[in-house]
Amino acid sequence: MSSVDVGDAQLVYTEVGTGSPVVWLHGSGPGATGMSNFGGNLAAFRDYRNIVVDLPGWGRSPRPATDEPLTFHAAERVVRAMGALGIERAHLVGNSYGGGVAMRIAMQYPERVDRLVLMAPGGVLPTDAPPWPVGLERLFAYMAAEKPAREAMAEFVRLMVFDEALATEALIEERYEASLRVHPELPIPPNFGDLTPDLGLVGAPTLLVWGREDQTVPLTWAPKILAGIPHAELRVLPHCRHWVQYERAPEFNHIVREFLQGGAAAASEG
Incomplete structure:
Protein backbone atom coordinates (compact mmCIF):
# COMPACT_ATOMS: atom_id res chain seq x y z
CA MET A 1 0.00 0.00 0.00
CA SER A 2 1.32 3.42 -1.02
CA SER A 3 0.05 6.99 -1.18
CA VAL A 4 0.27 9.81 -3.69
CA ASP A 5 -0.08 13.57 -3.16
CA VAL A 6 -3.19 14.93 -4.91
CA GLY A 7 -2.84 18.52 -3.73
CA ASP A 8 -5.11 18.69 -0.72
CA ALA A 9 -4.63 15.16 0.61
CA GLN A 10 -2.88 11.85 0.12
CA LEU A 11 -4.68 9.24 -1.97
CA VAL A 12 -3.91 5.69 -0.84
CA TYR A 13 -3.54 2.99 -3.50
CA THR A 14 -2.22 -0.51 -4.10
CA GLU A 15 -0.24 -1.31 -7.26
CA VAL A 16 -0.09 -4.84 -8.71
CA GLY A 17 1.29 -6.12 -12.02
CA THR A 18 2.94 -4.55 -15.05
CA GLY A 19 1.62 -3.56 -18.46
CA SER A 20 -1.05 -1.18 -19.69
CA PRO A 21 -2.54 0.73 -16.73
CA VAL A 22 -5.95 -0.08 -15.25
CA VAL A 23 -7.35 2.12 -12.48
CA TRP A 24 -9.88 0.37 -10.19
CA LEU A 25 -12.48 2.52 -8.39
CA HIS A 26 -14.57 1.08 -5.57
CA GLY A 27 -18.13 1.69 -4.36
CA SER A 28 -19.39 3.90 -1.53
CA GLY A 29 -20.73 1.24 0.83
CA PRO A 30 -19.67 1.27 4.49
CA GLY A 31 -16.23 -0.25 4.92
CA ALA A 32 -15.49 -0.12 1.18
CA THR A 33 -11.85 0.04 0.10
CA GLY A 34 -10.16 -0.58 -3.20
CA MET A 35 -8.80 -3.94 -2.14
CA SER A 36 -12.00 -5.09 -0.42
CA ASN A 37 -13.81 -4.53 -3.72
CA PHE A 38 -11.21 -5.85 -6.14
CA GLY A 39 -8.50 -7.77 -4.29
CA GLY A 40 -9.90 -11.11 -5.46
CA ASN A 41 -9.80 -10.08 -9.13
CA LEU A 42 -6.24 -8.85 -9.48
CA ALA A 43 -4.57 -12.22 -10.05
CA ALA A 44 -6.42 -12.42 -13.37
CA PHE A 45 -5.02 -9.02 -14.43
CA ARG A 46 -1.32 -9.28 -13.55
CA ASP A 47 -0.36 -8.50 -17.15
CA TYR A 48 -1.75 -5.00 -16.52
CA ARG A 49 -0.45 -2.27 -14.24
CA ASN A 50 -3.29 -2.22 -11.72
CA ILE A 51 -3.78 0.88 -9.57
CA VAL A 52 -6.40 0.08 -6.91
CA VAL A 53 -7.49 3.31 -5.22
CA ASP A 54 -9.05 4.15 -1.87
CA LEU A 55 -11.23 7.09 -2.92
CA PRO A 56 -11.26 10.22 -0.71
CA GLY A 57 -13.08 9.50 2.53
CA TRP A 58 -12.94 5.70 2.22
CA GLY A 59 -10.34 3.22 3.41
CA ARG A 60 -7.18 5.05 4.41
CA SER A 61 -7.64 8.07 2.13
CA PRO A 62 -8.77 11.18 4.05
CA ARG A 63 -11.66 13.28 2.80
CA PRO A 64 -10.83 17.00 2.70
CA ALA A 65 -13.73 19.28 3.58
CA THR A 66 -15.55 20.17 0.36
CA ASP A 67 -18.95 21.36 -0.82
CA GLU A 68 -18.35 19.80 -4.22
CA PRO A 69 -20.37 16.69 -5.16
CA LEU A 70 -18.42 13.62 -4.03
CA THR A 71 -18.22 12.08 -7.50
CA PHE A 72 -16.82 15.29 -9.00
CA HIS A 73 -14.34 15.77 -6.14
CA ALA A 74 -13.08 12.18 -6.31
CA ALA A 75 -12.73 12.22 -10.10
CA GLU A 76 -10.44 15.23 -9.99
CA ARG A 77 -8.23 13.60 -7.33
CA VAL A 78 -7.97 10.36 -9.30
CA VAL A 79 -6.83 12.30 -12.39
CA ARG A 80 -4.24 14.12 -10.27
CA ALA A 81 -3.04 10.77 -8.92
CA MET A 82 -2.73 9.39 -12.44
CA GLY A 83 -0.56 12.35 -13.39
CA ALA A 84 1.64 11.96 -10.32
CA LEU A 85 2.09 8.25 -11.12
CA GLY A 86 3.08 8.95 -14.71
CA ILE A 87 -0.12 7.51 -16.19
CA GLU A 88 -1.20 9.53 -19.19
CA ARG A 89 -4.06 7.23 -20.20
CA ALA A 90 -5.69 4.20 -18.60
CA HIS A 91 -8.59 1.82 -18.62
CA LEU A 92 -11.01 2.60 -15.76
CA VAL A 93 -12.96 -0.07 -13.89
CA GLY A 94 -15.57 1.31 -11.50
CA ASN A 95 -18.07 -0.34 -9.18
CA SER A 96 -21.21 1.61 -8.15
CA TYR A 97 -19.98 4.99 -6.84
CA GLY A 98 -16.61 4.23 -8.43
CA GLY A 99 -18.43 3.75 -11.72
CA GLY A 100 -19.79 7.27 -11.37
CA VAL A 101 -16.28 8.55 -10.67
CA ALA A 102 -15.02 6.75 -13.79
CA MET A 103 -17.80 8.28 -15.92
CA ARG A 104 -17.01 11.75 -14.60
CA ILE A 105 -13.34 11.32 -15.55
CA ALA A 106 -14.34 10.16 -19.04
CA MET A 107 -16.60 13.21 -19.40
CA GLN A 108 -14.09 15.79 -18.21
CA TYR A 109 -10.81 14.21 -19.35
CA PRO A 110 -11.57 12.05 -22.41
CA GLU A 111 -7.92 12.04 -23.43
CA ARG A 112 -7.04 10.18 -20.20
CA VAL A 113 -9.39 7.21 -20.76
CA ASP A 114 -9.02 4.18 -23.01
CA ARG A 115 -11.93 1.92 -22.07
CA LEU A 116 -14.54 2.04 -19.31
CA VAL A 117 -15.94 -0.90 -17.36
CA LEU A 118 -18.84 0.13 -15.12
CA MET A 119 -20.54 -2.27 -12.71
CA ALA A 120 -24.01 -0.93 -11.80
CA PRO A 121 -22.60 2.61 -11.75
CA GLY A 122 -23.94 5.44 -9.63
CA GLY A 123 -24.53 9.04 -10.62
CA VAL A 124 -27.53 8.54 -12.92
CA LEU A 125 -30.83 8.36 -11.03
CA PRO A 126 -34.33 7.70 -12.35
CA THR A 127 -36.75 10.61 -12.15
CA ASP A 128 -38.85 8.85 -9.47
CA ALA A 129 -36.02 8.41 -6.90
CA PRO A 130 -36.47 8.49 -3.97
CA PRO A 131 -37.92 6.12 -2.78
CA TRP A 132 -34.60 4.29 -2.73
CA PRO A 133 -33.96 0.62 -3.43
CA VAL A 134 -33.51 -1.42 -0.26
CA GLY A 135 -29.73 -1.61 -0.71
CA LEU A 136 -29.36 2.17 -0.76
CA GLU A 137 -31.78 2.50 2.18
CA ARG A 138 -29.54 0.26 4.28
CA LEU A 139 -26.39 2.00 3.08
CA PHE A 140 -27.72 5.42 4.09
CA ALA A 141 -29.04 4.07 7.42
CA TYR A 142 -25.63 2.63 8.26
CA MET A 143 -23.92 5.91 7.37
CA ALA A 144 -26.36 7.83 9.58
CA ALA A 145 -25.93 5.63 12.66
CA GLU A 151 -25.18 -6.97 12.64
CA ALA A 152 -26.21 -3.99 10.52
CA MET A 153 -23.05 -4.55 8.50
CA ALA A 154 -23.87 -8.25 8.21
CA GLU A 155 -27.34 -7.43 6.87
CA PHE A 156 -25.86 -4.96 4.39
CA ALA A 167 -21.28 -13.13 2.92
CA THR A 168 -18.60 -14.77 5.08
CA GLU A 169 -17.85 -13.79 8.65
CA ALA A 170 -14.35 -12.75 7.57
CA LEU A 171 -15.75 -10.43 4.91
CA ILE A 172 -18.30 -8.94 7.32
CA GLU A 173 -15.61 -8.36 9.94
CA GLU A 174 -13.25 -6.75 7.42
CA ARG A 175 -15.92 -4.36 6.19
CA TYR A 176 -17.13 -3.58 9.71
CA GLU A 177 -13.66 -2.72 11.01
CA ALA A 178 -12.95 -0.55 7.97
CA SER A 179 -16.27 1.28 8.44
CA LEU A 180 -15.27 2.42 11.93
CA ARG A 181 -12.41 4.59 10.66
CA VAL A 182 -13.42 8.17 11.30
CA HIS A 183 -13.90 10.53 8.34
CA PRO A 184 -15.82 13.81 8.21
CA GLU A 185 -19.55 13.17 8.35
CA LEU A 186 -21.62 13.28 5.18
CA PRO A 187 -25.19 14.47 4.71
CA ILE A 188 -27.64 11.62 4.25
CA PRO A 189 -28.15 10.90 1.43
CA PRO A 190 -24.74 12.21 0.36
CA ASN A 191 -24.43 14.68 -2.51
CA PHE A 192 -22.87 12.41 -5.13
CA GLY A 193 -23.75 14.70 -8.05
CA ASP A 194 -25.81 14.12 -11.19
CA LEU A 195 -24.01 12.82 -14.29
CA THR A 196 -27.14 12.46 -16.43
CA PRO A 197 -26.80 15.67 -18.48
CA VAL A 202 -18.41 9.78 -22.66
CA GLY A 203 -16.58 8.94 -25.86
CA ALA A 204 -14.72 5.87 -24.60
CA PRO A 205 -15.94 2.36 -25.44
CA THR A 206 -17.94 1.37 -22.38
CA LEU A 207 -18.93 -1.98 -20.93
CA LEU A 208 -21.82 -1.99 -18.42
CA VAL A 209 -21.93 -5.09 -16.21
CA TRP A 210 -24.99 -5.69 -14.04
CA GLY A 211 -26.28 -8.35 -11.69
CA ARG A 212 -29.84 -9.18 -12.70
CA GLU A 213 -31.01 -9.30 -9.08
CA ASP A 214 -29.20 -6.15 -7.93
CA GLN A 215 -31.21 -4.49 -5.13
CA THR A 216 -28.92 -1.48 -4.70
CA VAL A 217 -28.55 -0.03 -8.20
CA PRO A 218 -31.26 -2.07 -9.94
CA LEU A 219 -31.12 -3.22 -13.53
CA THR A 220 -34.10 -0.97 -14.31
CA TRP A 221 -31.69 1.97 -13.95
CA ALA A 222 -29.43 0.67 -16.73
CA PRO A 223 -31.32 1.75 -19.89
CA LYS A 224 -30.78 5.48 -19.29
CA ILE A 225 -27.00 4.97 -19.13
CA LEU A 226 -26.99 2.50 -22.02
CA ALA A 227 -28.90 4.95 -24.20
CA GLY A 228 -26.90 7.99 -23.10
CA ILE A 229 -23.32 6.75 -23.66
CA PRO A 230 -22.66 6.53 -27.41
CA HIS A 231 -20.38 3.45 -27.38
CA ALA A 232 -21.93 1.47 -24.51
CA GLU A 233 -22.84 -2.20 -24.35
CA LEU A 234 -24.50 -4.12 -21.51
CA ARG A 235 -23.83 -7.57 -20.02
CA VAL A 236 -26.28 -8.92 -17.44
CA LEU A 237 -25.34 -11.81 -15.15
CA PRO A 238 -28.22 -13.83 -13.63
CA HIS A 239 -28.35 -14.99 -10.01
CA CYS A 240 -26.18 -12.04 -9.04
CA ARG A 241 -26.69 -8.84 -7.06
CA HIS A 242 -24.56 -5.71 -6.63
CA TRP A 243 -21.05 -7.12 -6.14
CA VAL A 244 -20.65 -8.66 -9.59
CA GLN A 245 -16.84 -8.68 -9.42
CA TYR A 246 -16.99 -10.66 -6.16
CA GLU A 247 -20.00 -12.91 -6.60
CA ARG A 248 -19.26 -13.89 -10.20
CA ALA A 249 -15.51 -13.33 -10.26
CA PRO A 250 -14.51 -15.88 -12.97
CA GLU A 251 -17.16 -14.63 -15.42
CA PHE A 252 -16.42 -11.01 -14.55
CA ASN A 253 -12.68 -11.46 -15.09
CA HIS A 254 -13.25 -13.16 -18.45
CA ILE A 255 -15.73 -10.56 -19.69
CA VAL A 256 -13.57 -7.63 -18.64
CA ARG A 257 -10.33 -9.06 -20.04
CA GLU A 258 -12.04 -9.75 -23.36
CA PHE A 259 -13.33 -6.17 -23.46
CA LEU A 260 -10.02 -4.54 -22.49
CA GLN A 261 -8.14 -6.57 -25.07
CA GLY A 262 -10.23 -4.89 -27.75
CA GLY A 263 -7.48 -2.30 -27.77
CA ALA A 264 -7.05 1.30 -26.79
CA ALA A 265 -9.82 3.63 -27.91
CA ALA A 266 -9.04 5.30 -31.19
CA ALA A 267 -9.53 9.05 -31.51
CA SER A 268 -12.34 8.45 -34.00
CA GLU A 269 -14.31 6.56 -31.37
CA GLY A 270 -14.66 9.73 -29.29
Whole structure:
Protein backbone atom coordinates (compact mmCIF):
# COMPACT_ATOMS: atom_id res chain seq x y z
CA MET A 1 0.00 0.00 0.00
CA SER A 2 1.32 3.42 -1.02
CA SER A 3 0.05 6.99 -1.18
CA VAL A 4 0.27 9.81 -3.69
CA ASP A 5 -0.08 13.57 -3.16
CA VAL A 6 -3.19 14.93 -4.91
CA GLY A 7 -2.84 18.52 -3.73
CA ASP A 8 -5.11 18.69 -0.72
CA ALA A 9 -4.63 15.16 0.61
CA GLN A 10 -2.88 11.85 0.12
CA LEU A 11 -4.68 9.24 -1.97
CA VAL A 12 -3.91 5.69 -0.84
CA TYR A 13 -3.54 2.99 -3.50
CA THR A 14 -2.22 -0.51 -4.10
CA GLU A 15 -0.24 -1.31 -7.26
CA VAL A 16 -0.09 -4.84 -8.71
CA GLY A 17 1.29 -6.12 -12.02
CA THR A 18 2.94 -4.55 -15.05
CA GLY A 19 1.62 -3.56 -18.46
CA SER A 20 -1.05 -1.18 -19.69
CA PRO A 21 -2.54 0.73 -16.73
CA VAL A 22 -5.95 -0.08 -15.25
CA VAL A 23 -7.35 2.12 -12.48
CA TRP A 24 -9.88 0.37 -10.19
CA LEU A 25 -12.48 2.52 -8.39
CA HIS A 26 -14.57 1.08 -5.57
CA GLY A 27 -18.13 1.69 -4.36
CA SER A 28 -19.39 3.90 -1.53
CA GLY A 29 -20.73 1.24 0.83
CA PRO A 30 -19.67 1.27 4.49
CA GLY A 31 -16.23 -0.25 4.92
CA ALA A 32 -15.49 -0.12 1.18
CA THR A 33 -11.85 0.04 0.10
CA GLY A 34 -10.16 -0.58 -3.20
CA MET A 35 -8.80 -3.94 -2.14
CA SER A 36 -12.00 -5.09 -0.42
CA ASN A 37 -13.81 -4.53 -3.72
CA PHE A 38 -11.21 -5.85 -6.14
CA GLY A 39 -8.50 -7.77 -4.29
CA GLY A 40 -9.90 -11.11 -5.46
CA ASN A 41 -9.80 -10.08 -9.13
CA LEU A 42 -6.24 -8.85 -9.48
CA ALA A 43 -4.57 -12.22 -10.05
CA ALA A 44 -6.42 -12.42 -13.37
CA PHE A 45 -5.02 -9.02 -14.43
CA ARG A 46 -1.32 -9.28 -13.55
CA ASP A 47 -0.36 -8.50 -17.15
CA TYR A 48 -1.75 -5.00 -16.52
CA ARG A 49 -0.45 -2.27 -14.24
CA ASN A 50 -3.29 -2.22 -11.72
CA ILE A 51 -3.78 0.88 -9.57
CA VAL A 52 -6.40 0.08 -6.91
CA VAL A 53 -7.49 3.31 -5.22
CA ASP A 54 -9.05 4.15 -1.87
CA LEU A 55 -11.23 7.09 -2.92
CA PRO A 56 -11.26 10.22 -0.71
CA GLY A 57 -13.08 9.50 2.53
CA TRP A 58 -12.94 5.70 2.22
CA GLY A 59 -10.34 3.22 3.41
CA ARG A 60 -7.18 5.05 4.41
CA SER A 61 -7.64 8.07 2.13
CA PRO A 62 -8.77 11.18 4.05
CA ARG A 63 -11.66 13.28 2.80
CA PRO A 64 -10.83 17.00 2.70
CA ALA A 65 -13.73 19.28 3.58
CA THR A 66 -15.55 20.17 0.36
CA ASP A 67 -18.95 21.36 -0.82
CA GLU A 68 -18.35 19.80 -4.22
CA PRO A 69 -20.37 16.69 -5.16
CA LEU A 70 -18.42 13.62 -4.03
CA THR A 71 -18.22 12.08 -7.50
CA PHE A 72 -16.82 15.29 -9.00
CA HIS A 73 -14.34 15.77 -6.14
CA ALA A 74 -13.08 12.18 -6.31
CA ALA A 75 -12.73 12.22 -10.10
CA GLU A 76 -10.44 15.23 -9.99
CA ARG A 77 -8.23 13.60 -7.33
CA VAL A 78 -7.97 10.36 -9.30
CA VAL A 79 -6.83 12.30 -12.39
CA ARG A 80 -4.24 14.12 -10.27
CA ALA A 81 -3.04 10.77 -8.92
CA MET A 82 -2.73 9.39 -12.44
CA GLY A 83 -0.56 12.35 -13.39
CA ALA A 84 1.64 11.96 -10.32
CA LEU A 85 2.09 8.25 -11.12
CA GLY A 86 3.08 8.95 -14.71
CA ILE A 87 -0.12 7.51 -16.19
CA GLU A 88 -1.20 9.53 -19.19
CA ARG A 89 -4.06 7.23 -20.20
CA ALA A 90 -5.69 4.20 -18.60
CA HIS A 91 -8.59 1.82 -18.62
CA LEU A 92 -11.01 2.60 -15.76
CA VAL A 93 -12.96 -0.07 -13.89
CA GLY A 94 -15.57 1.31 -11.50
CA ASN A 95 -18.07 -0.34 -9.18
CA SER A 96 -21.21 1.61 -8.15
CA TYR A 97 -19.98 4.99 -6.84
CA GLY A 98 -16.61 4.23 -8.43
CA GLY A 99 -18.43 3.75 -11.72
CA GLY A 100 -19.79 7.27 -11.37
CA VAL A 101 -16.28 8.55 -10.67
CA ALA A 102 -15.02 6.75 -13.79
CA MET A 103 -17.80 8.28 -15.92
CA ARG A 104 -17.01 11.75 -14.60
CA ILE A 105 -13.34 11.32 -15.55
CA ALA A 106 -14.34 10.16 -19.04
CA MET A 107 -16.60 13.21 -19.40
CA GLN A 108 -14.09 15.79 -18.21
CA TYR A 109 -10.81 14.21 -19.35
CA PRO A 110 -11.57 12.05 -22.41
CA GLU A 111 -7.92 12.04 -23.43
CA ARG A 112 -7.04 10.18 -20.20
CA VAL A 113 -9.39 7.21 -20.76
CA ASP A 114 -9.02 4.18 -23.01
CA ARG A 115 -11.93 1.92 -22.07
CA LEU A 116 -14.54 2.04 -19.31
CA VAL A 117 -15.94 -0.90 -17.36
CA LEU A 118 -18.84 0.13 -15.12
CA MET A 119 -20.54 -2.27 -12.71
CA ALA A 120 -24.01 -0.93 -11.80
CA PRO A 121 -22.60 2.61 -11.75
CA GLY A 122 -23.94 5.44 -9.63
CA GLY A 123 -24.53 9.04 -10.62
CA VAL A 124 -27.53 8.54 -12.92
CA LEU A 125 -30.83 8.36 -11.03
CA PRO A 126 -34.33 7.70 -12.35
CA THR A 127 -36.75 10.61 -12.15
CA ASP A 128 -38.85 8.85 -9.47
CA ALA A 129 -36.02 8.41 -6.90
CA PRO A 130 -36.47 8.49 -3.97
CA PRO A 131 -37.92 6.12 -2.78
CA TRP A 132 -34.60 4.29 -2.73
CA PRO A 133 -33.96 0.62 -3.43
CA VAL A 134 -33.51 -1.42 -0.26
CA GLY A 135 -29.73 -1.61 -0.71
CA LEU A 136 -29.36 2.17 -0.76
CA GLU A 137 -31.78 2.50 2.18
CA ARG A 138 -29.54 0.26 4.28
CA LEU A 139 -26.39 2.00 3.08
CA PHE A 140 -27.72 5.42 4.09
CA ALA A 141 -29.04 4.07 7.42
CA TYR A 142 -25.63 2.63 8.26
CA MET A 143 -23.92 5.91 7.37
CA ALA A 144 -26.36 7.83 9.58
CA ALA A 145 -25.93 5.63 12.66
CA GLU A 146 -23.96 7.23 15.50
CA LYS A 147 -22.34 3.88 16.33
CA PRO A 148 -23.21 1.28 13.68
CA ALA A 149 -23.72 -2.29 14.83
CA ARG A 150 -21.86 -5.25 13.38
CA GLU A 151 -25.18 -6.97 12.64
CA ALA A 152 -26.21 -3.99 10.52
CA MET A 153 -23.05 -4.55 8.50
CA ALA A 154 -23.87 -8.25 8.21
CA GLU A 155 -27.34 -7.43 6.87
CA PHE A 156 -25.86 -4.96 4.39
CA VAL A 157 -23.25 -7.44 3.09
CA ARG A 158 -25.86 -10.21 2.71
CA LEU A 159 -27.95 -7.89 0.57
CA MET A 160 -25.01 -7.30 -1.79
CA VAL A 161 -24.87 -10.95 -2.92
CA PHE A 162 -27.45 -13.37 -4.34
CA ASP A 163 -25.75 -16.35 -2.69
CA GLU A 164 -25.62 -15.38 0.99
CA ALA A 165 -22.98 -18.06 1.65
CA LEU A 166 -20.57 -15.58 0.08
CA ALA A 167 -21.28 -13.13 2.92
CA THR A 168 -18.60 -14.77 5.08
CA GLU A 169 -17.85 -13.79 8.65
CA ALA A 170 -14.35 -12.75 7.57
CA LEU A 171 -15.75 -10.43 4.91
CA ILE A 172 -18.30 -8.94 7.32
CA GLU A 173 -15.61 -8.36 9.94
CA GLU A 174 -13.25 -6.75 7.42
CA ARG A 175 -15.92 -4.36 6.19
CA TYR A 176 -17.13 -3.58 9.71
CA GLU A 177 -13.66 -2.72 11.01
CA ALA A 178 -12.95 -0.55 7.97
CA SER A 179 -16.27 1.28 8.44
CA LEU A 180 -15.27 2.42 11.93
CA ARG A 181 -12.41 4.59 10.66
CA VAL A 182 -13.42 8.17 11.30
CA HIS A 183 -13.90 10.53 8.34
CA PRO A 184 -15.82 13.81 8.21
CA GLU A 185 -19.55 13.17 8.35
CA LEU A 186 -21.62 13.28 5.18
CA PRO A 187 -25.19 14.47 4.71
CA ILE A 188 -27.64 11.62 4.25
CA PRO A 189 -28.15 10.90 1.43
CA PRO A 190 -24.74 12.21 0.36
CA ASN A 191 -24.43 14.68 -2.51
CA PHE A 192 -22.87 12.41 -5.13
CA GLY A 193 -23.75 14.70 -8.05
CA ASP A 194 -25.81 14.12 -11.19
CA LEU A 195 -24.01 12.82 -14.29
CA THR A 196 -27.14 12.46 -16.43
CA PRO A 197 -26.80 15.67 -18.48
CA ASP A 198 -23.27 14.78 -19.63
CA LEU A 199 -23.62 11.10 -20.56
CA GLY A 200 -23.17 11.95 -24.23
CA LEU A 201 -19.67 13.29 -23.46
CA VAL A 202 -18.41 9.78 -22.66
CA GLY A 203 -16.58 8.94 -25.86
CA ALA A 204 -14.72 5.87 -24.60
CA PRO A 205 -15.94 2.36 -25.44
CA THR A 206 -17.94 1.37 -22.38
CA LEU A 207 -18.93 -1.98 -20.93
CA LEU A 208 -21.82 -1.99 -18.42
CA VAL A 209 -21.93 -5.09 -16.21
CA TRP A 210 -24.99 -5.69 -14.04
CA GLY A 211 -26.28 -8.35 -11.69
CA ARG A 212 -29.84 -9.18 -12.70
CA GLU A 213 -31.01 -9.30 -9.08
CA ASP A 214 -29.20 -6.15 -7.93
CA GLN A 215 -31.21 -4.49 -5.13
CA THR A 216 -28.92 -1.48 -4.70
CA VAL A 217 -28.55 -0.03 -8.20
CA PRO A 218 -31.26 -2.07 -9.94
CA LEU A 219 -31.12 -3.22 -13.53
CA THR A 220 -34.10 -0.97 -14.31
CA TRP A 221 -31.69 1.97 -13.95
CA ALA A 222 -29.43 0.67 -16.73
CA PRO A 223 -31.32 1.75 -19.89
CA LYS A 224 -30.78 5.48 -19.29
CA ILE A 225 -27.00 4.97 -19.13
CA LEU A 226 -26.99 2.50 -22.02
CA ALA A 227 -28.90 4.95 -24.20
CA GLY A 228 -26.90 7.99 -23.10
CA ILE A 229 -23.32 6.75 -23.66
CA PRO A 230 -22.66 6.53 -27.41
CA HIS A 231 -20.38 3.45 -27.38
CA ALA A 232 -21.93 1.47 -24.51
CA GLU A 233 -22.84 -2.20 -24.35
CA LEU A 234 -24.50 -4.12 -21.51
CA ARG A 235 -23.83 -7.57 -20.02
CA VAL A 236 -26.28 -8.92 -17.44
CA LEU A 237 -25.34 -11.81 -15.15
CA PRO A 238 -28.22 -13.83 -13.63
CA HIS A 239 -28.35 -14.99 -10.01
CA CYS A 240 -26.18 -12.04 -9.04
CA ARG A 241 -26.69 -8.84 -7.06
CA HIS A 242 -24.56 -5.71 -6.63
CA TRP A 243 -21.05 -7.12 -6.14
CA VAL A 244 -20.65 -8.66 -9.59
CA GLN A 245 -16.84 -8.68 -9.42
CA TYR A 246 -16.99 -10.66 -6.16
CA GLU A 247 -20.00 -12.91 -6.60
CA ARG A 248 -19.26 -13.89 -10.20
CA ALA A 249 -15.51 -13.33 -10.26
CA PRO A 250 -14.51 -15.88 -12.97
CA GLU A 251 -17.16 -14.63 -15.42
CA PHE A 252 -16.42 -11.01 -14.55
CA ASN A 253 -12.68 -11.46 -15.09
CA HIS A 254 -13.25 -13.16 -18.45
CA ILE A 255 -15.73 -10.56 -19.69
CA VAL A 256 -13.57 -7.63 -18.64
CA ARG A 257 -10.33 -9.06 -20.04
CA GLU A 258 -12.04 -9.75 -23.36
CA PHE A 259 -13.33 -6.17 -23.46
CA LEU A 260 -10.02 -4.54 -22.49
CA GLN A 261 -8.14 -6.57 -25.07
CA GLY A 262 -10.23 -4.89 -27.75
CA GLY A 263 -7.48 -2.30 -27.77
CA ALA A 264 -7.05 1.30 -26.79
CA ALA A 265 -9.82 3.63 -27.91
CA ALA A 266 -9.04 5.30 -31.19
CA ALA A 267 -9.53 9.05 -31.51
CA SER A 268 -12.34 8.45 -34.00
CA GLU A 269 -14.31 6.56 -31.37
CA GLY A 270 -14.66 9.73 -29.29
